[in-house]
Amino acid sequence: MPEGPSILLMKEDLRKFTGQKVTDTAGNAKFDKEPLEGKTLLEIKTFGKQTYLVFDEMSVRIHLLMFGSYSIDEQTKPDSSLRLALHFKTGAMYFYTCSVKMVDHEFLTAIDWEADIMSDIWDPKKAEKKLKLKPQMMACDALMNQDIFSGVGNIIKNEVLFRIGVQPESLIGNLPPKKLKELITEARNYSFDFLKWKKEFVLKKHWLVHTKAICPICGEKLVKKQTGIGKRRSFYCEKDQKLY
Structure with a gap:
């Protein structure tokens, strides 16, 4: 998609x-x-x-x-x-x-245009408020929630969670405040990295975990698992990504 x-x-x-x-x-x-x-x-x-x-x-x-x-x-x-x-x-x-x-x-x-992760009017504070209303939501589901992060898909989800060291099945309510802010910030940062790499036709070369087998940090085998409500593919490292 x-x-x-x-x-x-x-x-x-x-x-x-x-x-x-x-x-x-x-x-x-x-x-x-x-x-x-x-x-x-x-x-x-x-x-x-x-x-x-x-x-x-x-x-x-x-x-x-x-x-x-x-x-x-x-x-x-x-x-x-x-x-x-x-x-x-x-x-x-x-x-x-x-x-x-x-x-x-x-x-x-009726569209909440401020929820668009790529928009000039993207509102991270509004995203944080929405997340805090769903403490039992998994991080993988939160990133894929189009009412919160409109435009984020499975690639961005996997790469963002690896960047911030969070396992996909972590609960939003269990994330320390710093990690919650990192999740919001990196969702936008990675989306613009994605755009840059896509324009240069080098997107796949920059994937760290999506569709990969080995963790680029520790060299251990990555977990491939269907996670969250949507049962979408997640790729993550049990050693370098913490379960909260």
Whole structure:
């Protein structure tokens, strides 16, 4: 599943179409696409793993889910995978195997934009307050909670917990205040490292534990385990990451 930094890169690719009118639509998303034709794409907004194509009276929400993808100017996958295509005078955008929905502007106003880990208005104090309300939540679930850390995915989760030396199944309420602040700070720090490395095509070279077998600190074998409510893969070192 693409994480917040990857969605920002997609936004950069799509941005060239802002200010342009939709000339044609296609795709098998289950809503009437005709109202989009002739409309001007006013803005592209992102919230964590979601992208919003904003028009005057409506917006299109794109969520790439686990296996979604996109392309610019050329359709690269078959019609059966094409959820939405928007054509403009200068090119087109295509979205495949993803969730595509129409939403109104009220929907956008209800979003807590300060929860977006990559946003300029990200509020770490608000994240801390939300975490303290869930003392029985595991650290792995907390980082993956999109209401608290919108945009954080499994890669960021694993790498952040290794950076701060916390085992995934640690309870939020058991973390010392310093560790709780480290968790919040590194969630944002690593997200921007992710973005930088992704742009340079070297992201995987910087993974310390995600999908790895050996701890880079002590050389012991890493634990690979499905953890938390979502049963997502965690990679961690029992020696260098403490269970709180």
